[in-house]
Amino acid sequence: MVFGIPASEFAMLAALIVVGALVTGLLAGLFGVGGGGVIVPVLYEIFRVMQVPDDVRMQLCVGTSLAIIIPTSIRSFRAHLSKRDLPVEILSAWALPVTAGVLVGGVLAAFAPSSVFKIAFVVIAFLIGAKFLFGKESWKLGDRLPGPVLMNVYGVIIGLYSALMGVGGGSVSNAILVFYGQTIHAAVGIASGIGVLISVVGTIGFMIAGWPHQAMMPVFSIGFVSLIGFLLMAPITSFAAPFGARLAHAMPKRRLEIAFGVFLWLVALRFIVSLA
Numbered sequence: 001m002v003f004g005i006p007a008s009e010f011a012m013l014a015a016l017i018v019v020g021a022l023v024t025g026l027l028a029g030l031f032g033v034g035g036g037g038v039i040v041p042v043l044y045e046i047f048r049v050m051q052v053p054d055d056v057r058m059q060l061c062v063g064t065s066l067a068i069i070i071p072t073s074i075r076s077f078r079a080h081l082s083k084r085d086l087p088v089e090i091l092s093a094w095a096l097p098v099t100a101g102v103l104v105g106g107v108l109a110a111f112a113p114s115s116v117f118k119i120a121f122v123v124i125a126f127l128i129g130a131k132f133l134f135g136k137e138s139w140k141l142g143d144r145l146p147g148p149v150l151m152n153v154y155g156v157i158i159g160l161y162s163a164l165m166g167v168g169g170g171s172v173s174n175a176i177l178v179f180y181g182q183t184i185h186a187a188v189g190i191a192s193g194i195g196v197l198i199s200v201v202g203t204i205g206f207m208i209a210g211w212p213h214q215a216m217m218p219v220f221s222i223g224f225v226s227l228i229g230f231l232l233m234a235p236i237t238s239f240a241a242p243f244g245a246r247l248a249h250a251m252p253k254r255r256l257e258i259a260f261g262v263f264l265w266l267v268a269l270r271f272i273v274s275l276a
Contacts, residue, residue: 014232016046021233025240026247039065039237040121040166041267047218048149056213058117059109063206063224065166066199068234073195074096087186088178091193093148097155098169098194099201103165104156106205109224110212120164123269129264131175143181163196163205169198 020042043061046084052060101223107117145151154176162169173194203225210223 012230013051014228016049017229017232018236020046021236026243039068039233041270043226044271046229047226050218052218053216055114056210058114058121059210059224060217060221060226061168061208062109062117062164062205063210064226064229064233066163066202066206066226067230068237069195069199070203071168071234072238073192073199076192077189077196079163081189087182087190088184088193090145090182090190092171093151094155094158094190095192095197095274097152098159098162098197101159101161101269102163102198102201103155103159103205105160106202106209108143108164109206110209118271119123120161122271124161124165125264126269129261129268132194132261133258145177145182147182159198163202166202169194 023038023042040061043064044057047057047060146154158169158172158176161172169191173191174187177190183191207223207225210217210221210225214221214223217223218226218228
């Protein structure tokens with residue numbers, strides 16, 4: 001027995017998560033993303049093998065993914081802060097609306113069926129995949145950021161999207177900022193700060209939202225967050241990511257963009273099949 005459960009069951013759980021973490025780290029490093037868009041589908045397959053009920057499986061994937069993102073986002077944000085050229089006023093403007101969007105996602109996790117999260121993942125994965133496959137650098141929405149009303153709307157969208165997909169929000173916040181004339185360096189720095197807020201608030205929200213479903217969760221879970229998934233996956237993912245990054249640097253930029261776009265579309269198709 002390990003922690004009061006059969007050793008064979010514990011070993012299977014640990015092995016599945018370790019393998020998933022290695023795959024996640026390699027793909028996250030390869031595609032240059034924080035990992036949330038990769039972590040969720042990997043966790044989905046892991047929890048499927050573990051026979052987590054389909055009614056709560058997607059929510060568990062999203063909540064655990066948000067927890068795994070916490071240390072990476074904090075480390076990234078601290079690095080950007082050290083450069084002393086981060087436009088923190090943008091981060092301040094987005095703090096409340098992003099938090100509101102994340103909290104709405106947490107409420108949905110408590111009451112909405114799993115299909116809502118799958119559909120959200122499919123739609124957004126297809127859109128972001130299309131951007132990588134067909135987008136052009138000349139696409140712009142303006143030369144400067146919009147007024148506070150539209151910025152608040154964007155903030156809520158970023159928070160809600162991140163809570164539904166289990167990601168740090170970097171792909172959407174980056175796109176918005178760059179489309180409004182911000183430099184990519186500023187956009188990445190702001191995205192890292194937003195990622196800290198989203199991952200911390202989202203993790204707490206999904207823990208609370210999943211508490212009524214605790215009996216359906218795997219061992220060592222708090223609500224919709226698997227503690228074993230977090231403790232095993234976060235450090236291994238960080239370890240494996242540099243190897244994927246080295247592979248990415250060996251590939252032409254355009255080929256890498258196409259590969260990531262195709263990957264997102266394949267993931268979306270996987271969830272479409274699960275909806276059938």
